[in-house]
Each structure stands twice: as C-alpha cells, then as structure tokens.
Amino acid sequence: MKISTFDLNLFVILNAIYTEGSLTKAAEVVGITQPAVSNALSRLREKFGDDLFIRTGTGMVPTQKTENIINDIQSALTLMQQSVNEPDTFDANKTSRTFKLSLGDISEGRVLPFIMKEIDQHAKYISVGSYSYKRSDQVHALATHNLDFVVDPIIPISDEINSYKVFEDDFVAIHRENHLLSQINNPSIDDILAQKHLHVSSRRTGSHLIDVELDKIGHSRNVALRCQHFLIAPTIIKSTDLVLFATRSFAKAHDLPFIEIPAEIPSMEYFLIWHKSDEGDGGHIWMKDLIIKAFVEAKK
Numbered sequence: 001m002k003i004s005t006f007d008l009n010l011f012v013i014l015n016a017i018y019t020e021g022s023l024t025k026a027a028e029v030v031g032i033t034q035p036a037v038s039n040a041l042s043r044l045r046e047k048f049g050d051d052l053f054i055r056t057g058t059g060m061v062p063t064q065k066t067e068n069i070i071n072d073i074q075s076a077l078t079l080m081q082q083s084v085n086e087p088d089t090f091d092a093n094k095t096s097r098t099f100k101l102s103l104g105d106i107s108e109g110r111v112l113p114f115i116m117k118e119i120d121q122h123a124k125y126i127s128v129g130s131y132s133y134k135r136s137d138q139v140h141a142l143a144t145h146n147l148d149f150v151v152d153p154i155i156p157i158s159d160e161i162n163s164y165k166v167f168e169d170d171f172v173a174i175h176r177e178n179h180l181l182s183q184i185n186n187p188s189i190d191d192i193l194a195q196k197h198l199h200v201s202s203r204r205t206g207s208h209l210i211d212v213e214l215d216k217i218g219h220s221r222n223v224a225l226r227c228q229h230f231l232i233a234p235t236i237i238k239s240t241d242l243v244l245f246a247t248r249s250f251a252k253a254h255d256l257p258f259i260e261i262p263a264e265i266p267s268m269e270y271f272l273i274w275h276k277s278d279e280g281d282g283g284h285i286w287m288k289d290l291i292i293k294a295f296v297e298a299k300k
Helices: 009-020 023-030 034-048 064-084 105-122 135-143 189-193 209-216 230-239 248-253 282-298
Strands: 053-056 059-062 097-102 126-131 149-152 161-169 171-174 196-200 222-227 243-247 258-260 268-275
Touching: 009 023, 009 034, 009 064, 023 034, 059 064, 097 282, 105 126, 105 230, 105 282, 135 149, 135 268, 149 282, 161 248, 161 282, 171 248, 196 230, 222 230, 230 243, 243 248, 268 282
Parallel strands: 097 126, 097 149, 196 222, 196 243
Antiparallel strands: 053 059, 149 268, 161 268, 171 243, 171 258
C-alpha cells in the first residue's frame, strides 16, 4: 500500500473509533456525521483487508490488526499535530477559547482566582471550565480534547502525556486556637494521634498518603469525620477539637494554627499534566504558563 494513495484523514477517524469505542462518539470527536464514520471504516477495512473493529454489546472492540498498528498511528498523528500548530498566532486579547481543566478543590482555590483575575484584565474572550475526572479517564479525556490540563498528585502511566511539577509542600497538623496540642511542649506523634482527626477525600475508598506512611511506622489515625471537600475543613477545625493533616500553605492561607509532625512524611506534590499532541499550540502554552504562575503565587 502506497501512502500517496491513502487518505490520511482515515487515520484520524480510525484513532477516534479506537479511543471512543463507538462510531457515534467518534463522529462527535472528529466533527462529522455517523454515516461518514461508517463509510470511512468501510474504506479502512478494504485497505487493510481486516475488520479492524468488531461490534459488541459494549462497543466497538479493536481486532489484533488494529492493536498492532494503533501506536504508530497515534505517534504519527501527534507529530503532525505538533507540526501544524502555530504558537505565534495566539493572541489572548483577541482569541475566543474555552480551556477545560481537571482540578481538585484545593487546586481550584490555588489556581482559579489567579487565572481568572488575569483573564478578566487581559483576555476577555477566554473562558475556563473546571471538571472532576477519574484518574482512569484522564488520559482519554486529554487525548480527545475533553480536557486541556489535569492537576493531580499522580502522573498517569502513559506515553501520550507530559507533566511538570507545579507544587510541593510539607504536611503539618492543623488545629483550632488554644487546642490541647498547642499547650504541649514538643508534642510527639503519639500526642497528635491521640486526638480525633478530620480526613478529607472525595474518594469513597482508598488510603491517604499520610495513612500509608503512618502505617509503615506502626501508627494510625482516629478519624472522627471524613468529608469530601477541603472547603468546609477550616470551619470544622475552628469549631471543634479535630486535627487535620494538610499542607503548610493550606494552614497559612486559612489562618489556622498548626504544629510540625514529628515523623518522616513525604511532602505533597502536584503535577500539571497535558497531552503531547498539544505541544506547540500557542493557546495551550499561554494557559500552561498561567497555571504555573498561579501555583508560584500560592506558595508566597
């Protein structure tokens, strides 16, 4: 098969069917009709002499032939996308564009006020959406441009993405004013763990980094309250005897007293994550720099 006789747009459609697992969803991603996708798949099947995808009750399942060629096709599409992007053409003052981010509630507090202030002053046609995505769905969302950026402590294991550490801070034990812990000289880890604790997590199951590290040294927390969002945590801490393990910058941002944790606890890290196909896009570069600056400001 000569590449000169092959419609390269068919590779775009093949990749969309592979990533979406559906002809209808692939049509939405590519921006064409579902019959046009079906026609393209027929042409691909003829070219390769293979079904390429088998329709099942759960969607379009790739054949082994598709699995054998998809990595090369995706790499080629990424290179072509990088080649046609033109960074110098992006003008934040004139361009209308929506950037889609996946942020936790703490990251929203660090990022959104800063970037929206900049957008309000210098990029009035730019808008931002913040969404929650499961980690298992992040790479797919980035690849299909349902997301532009993810901020998360965990970098997905994928050759499709790039990342940059935007934040690092150590954990402290946060408490209310005049808490018993503030009256103890050099409180030990046992003193801290003797208190009732507040644990914040949007996940229904799974251990926090703190609990994993405490378990390594034979300790555990007495969690009296588990809540989903950090937004409510300062109010709870100020009005109860509960103790919260969170970052030093979080305590300072909410004017909460805290003490050091006398144990080897790794610092909290957050990474900015994006798809390699967006490298070189002027708007993407602009927003990436803005998010990085927001985290720098959050540490001040």
